[in-house]
Amino acid sequence: MRAYLKFDYNLLTKKLLEDKLLDFGYKFTIQGFGEIEFLEEVPEDKMEVLRSEFEAYGITIIENQKTVLVQKIKDIIHDMVYSEEGQNIKTSVYLAEKLNYNYVYLSNLFSEVTYTSIENYVIIQKIELAKQLLLNDKLTLTEIAHQLTYSSVAHLSKQFKNTTGITPSAFQRIIATRRERNL
Numbered sequence: 001m002r003a004y005l006k007f008d009y010n011l012l013t014k015k016l017l018e019d020k021l022l023d024f025g026y027k028f029t030i031q032g033f034g035e036i037e038f039l040e041e042v043p044e045d046k047m048e049v050l051r052s053e054f055e056a057y058g059i060t061i062i063e064n065q066k067t068v069l070v071q072k073i074k075d076i077i078h079d080m081v082y083s084e085e086g087q088n089i090k091t092s093v094y095l096a097e098k099l100n101y102n103y104v105y106l107s108n109l110f111s112e113v114t115y116t117s118i119e120n121y122v123i124i125q126k127i128e129l130a131k132q133l134l135l136n137d138k139l140t141l142t143e144i145a146h147q148l149t150y151s152s153v154a155h156l157s158k159q160f161k162n163t164t165g166i167t168p169s170a171f172q173r174i175i176a177t178r179r180e181r182n183l
Helices: 009-024 044-055 065-082 091-099 103-114 118-136 141-147 153-164 168-181
Strands: 028-032 035-038
Touching (some): 009 044, 065 091, 065 103, 065 118, 103 118, 118 141, 118 153, 141 153, 141 168, 153 168
Antiparallel strands (some): 028 035
16 A cells, blocks of 8 residues: 655654754744744754754754855745745745845845756746646646646646656656556
8 A cells, every 4th residue: 555645844844843952952943944043052062963963854054144045045935836825926026025135136146055046946846846736636737837827838848848857748657657556
C-alpha cells in the first residue's frame, strides 16, 4: 500500500524549530519567515550544538545580512506562490511592500547571492506547485494554469518544459506509469 502526503512546509518547519528549541531550554519567539529571536544570550558553544542539530534537518542558521534578506525573499515568494491571495499580486510590488526595500535593490541582491533572478525563482516555485497539483490528479492543466495565473495553458506548458525538460503531459504519463507499477 502507498500513501500520498501533502505537507505544509512552513507549519512543519515551525513545529520542528519550536520542539528543538524547547528541548534545548532556550527562551525564544519565532518572528516568521525563518527568523527566531532569542530572549536570552546563547553561548557560542550552545549555538554550535544548535547549528549541528538543525543541519540534520536541512536547516541552516544564517548570520550574513545579505543571505538573511535573500532567504526572506525566497520565503515570501514561496508563501506568495502557495497562497491564493498572493497569486494575483505583482511580485515586485509584493516584495517591496513586505520587506520595505526598493525592488531594484532586492532584485540585484538576489541575483548577486543566488546567481539567478527573482523572476526565474518565481517560475521554479510555480512549476514545483504545478507538479504537485498534477500529482494530485484532480485538476486539469487548464485549471492549474488558471490557478497559477498563467495567461494560457501554452504559457504554462512552455515554462514547465523549459524548467523540467519535459511537458506537463509527459510528466503526468510518467507518474501514471509509476503508479501502475506500484499497485
